[in-house]
Amino acid sequence: MPPLFNPRLVNDPAGDPGLFVPFFYEKRALLIDTGDLSALSARDILKITHVFITHTHMDHFIGFDRILRICLGRNKVLHTFGPEGFIEKMAARLSAYTWNLVENYQNPLRITATEIRKNELVSCIFDCSSRFVPQDYATRHLQSRTIHAEPAFSVDAAILDHDIACMGYAIKERFSVNIRREILQEMGFAPGPWLYAFKQALYAESDPESLFEIPRQYAPKNAQTRFSIGELTDRLAVVTKGHKIAYITDAAGHEQNTEKIISLAMDADHLFIEAAFLDEDRNLARRKKHLTAAAAGRIAARAGARRFTLFHFSPRYSENRDRVEQEARKAWKTAGTGEPFNRFPSR
Numbered sequence: 001m002p003p004l005f006n007p008r009l010v011n012d013p014a015g016d017p018g019l020f021v022p023f024f025y026e027k028r029a030l031l032i033d034t035g036d037l038s039a040l041s042a043r044d045i046l047k048i049t050h051v052f053i054t055h056t057h058m059d060h061f062i063g064f065d066r067i068l069r070i071c072l073g074r075n076k077v078l079h080t081f082g083p084e085g086f087i088e089k090m091a092a093r094l095s096a097y098t099w100n101l102v103e104n105y106q107n108p109l110r111i112t113a114t115e116i117r118k119n120e121l122v123s124c125i126f127d128c129s130s131r132f133v134p135q136d137y138a139t140r141h142l143q144s145r146t147i148h149a150e151p152a153f154s155v156d157a158a159i160l161d162h163d164i165a166c167m168g169y170a171i172k173e174r175f176s177v178n179i180r181r182e183i184l185q186e187m188g189f190a191p192g193p194w195l196y197a198f199k200q201a202l203y204a205e206s207d208p209e210s211l212f213e214i215p216r217q218y219a220p221k222n223a224q225t226r227f228s229i230g231e232l233t234d235r236l237a238v239v240t241k242g243h244k245i246a247y248i249t250d251a252a253g254h255e256q257n258t259e260k261i262i263s264l265a266m267d268a269d270h271l272f273i274e275a276a277f278l279d280e281d282r283n284l285a286r287r288k289k290h291l292t293a294a295a296a297g298r299i300a301a302r303a304g305a306r307r308f309t310l311f312h313f314s315p316r317y318s319e320n321r322d323r324v325e326q327e328a329r330k331a332w333k334t335a336g337t338g339e340p341f342n343r344f345p346s347r
Contacts, residue, residue: 003243004152004173004199005030007270010039013311014318016059017249019272021171022047025196030155032169032247037063045070050148052155053082054249055166056089064093068109072128075107079114081147081157083165086115087124091134099131116147116157116167145264151203153242158264160251162289168251170264173242177202180236187235188220201229202237246305249274249312252289253282262303271305274312275324281314293324297331308332 003024010018016035022044023029029047033054037045045067054060071078080090090113102108108128115122121140126132145156151174158168177199184191194214201212208230219225227235246265251257251274265271276290285292291299293310300308310328317324 003176003269005171005243005245007171007245007272009272009309009311011036013309013321014313014315016063017054017274017312018060018063019245019247020044021245025193030171031067033060033249034063034067035059035061037066042070046074046076048078050079050155051081052157052167052169053080053086054168054247055083055162055164056086057250060250061089068094071109072102073105073107074109077110077112079112079148081114081116081155081167083159083167084115084117085165087113087122087134090126094126094132099128102128102131105129114147116159117142118159121147151205152200156264158260160248160257160260161254162250162252166250168246168248168261168264170244170246170268172244174203175242176240178238178240180238183236188223189214190218192218194218198232198236202233202239208233244268245270245272246303247272248291248299250289251291253285253291253295258295258299261299265299265303265305268303268305269307271300271303271308272311273300273308275310275328276312276314278317278323278327281316293327294331297328298335300328301332301335 005021005023007019007021010020017033018035018037019032020040021030027047028049029044030050030052031048032052034051048067051067067078082089105128110128111126113124113126120142123138124134125136126134145158146154147157148155153171153173156170160166160168179195198212206229208228210229211226212229212232214225216225244267246268248261248265251261273296274291275293275296277285277292279292279294282292296310310325313321313324
């Protein structure tokens with residue numbers, strides 16, 4: 001069975017940063033950064049439940065208006081996160097529009113905005129029916145890097161330096177449920193969304209004696225379709241370590257940032273990491289507070305990432321992207337072992 005989510009870059013590696021994280025077998029997705037989102041369909045955007053903003057530079061935040069426009073008039077709660085000052089930025093964004101008729105909408109959109117500070121999370125609500133005036137402020141002490149948690153997965157964050165606070169994020173399954181395909185075949189059941197529902201029951205720590213019913217359309221004629229969770233787990237499931245993805249962009253390449261990134265991305269199955277400049281332009285990278293391709297490769301190796309994908313290339317390398325990728329690959333090989341490199345991932 002595949003992992004819970006299936007991440008992909010929103011744009012070409014030289015385009016605006018953004019990571020779309022749809023869930024398998026569920027009409028749901030997470031999104032990290034909202035640059036140019038024209039590559040995402042309205043259907044994709046309507047799946048989004050949580051948006052994680054690294055910082056509010058234009059190329060990371062300009063696409064939020066597209067989300068707002070598509071979700072407006074729908075009965076939806078959109079959860080957003082960003083660095084300290086994010087609530088003020090969100091309020092300014094929403095107050096730029098006139099909302100004199102929205103209180104009449106039958107389906108009001110609600111946006112929760114949470115800013116991530118060193119030791120606390122500060123949240124408020126922007127409700128369509130109240131013309132998106134911020135209300136219901138709340139503060140929660142932050143005891144770990146985890147800023148959001150559900151039964152199936154959690155999201156961790158680290159505050160990085162880009163001359164301003166810039167967030168790095170990691171998303172991790174609690175555990176992964178692998179289905180014994182040969183046993184499934186022996187039992188005569190066809191795979192389908194019911195396997196996802198079964199996995200959710202395990203995440204929710206359902207009573208092993210509780211019953212789980214496999215929909216009749218996936219079962220052989222006259223076959224038993226009701227099993228206890230415990231029996232079905234013993235027969236079908238192999239529980240292993242959960243899948244982890246990490247996303248790093250717009251981070252100065254100094255040691256303090258590097259150590260924070262490595263800690264956040266440690267043992268990631270897939271690390272998405274910026275490679276804004278070549279090492280020959282490292283002085284420019286230093287001034288602009290970005291990572292070089294060589295730094296990205298070394299970080300991926302030191303974090304033990306099983307696979308990494310580069311993005312956020314400077315336009316100056318539009319004619320020789322191979323050099324960016326080759327530099328990262330060389331740095332990886334020097335610092336570690338293996339071939340986790342993912343070349344030009346398809347959208």
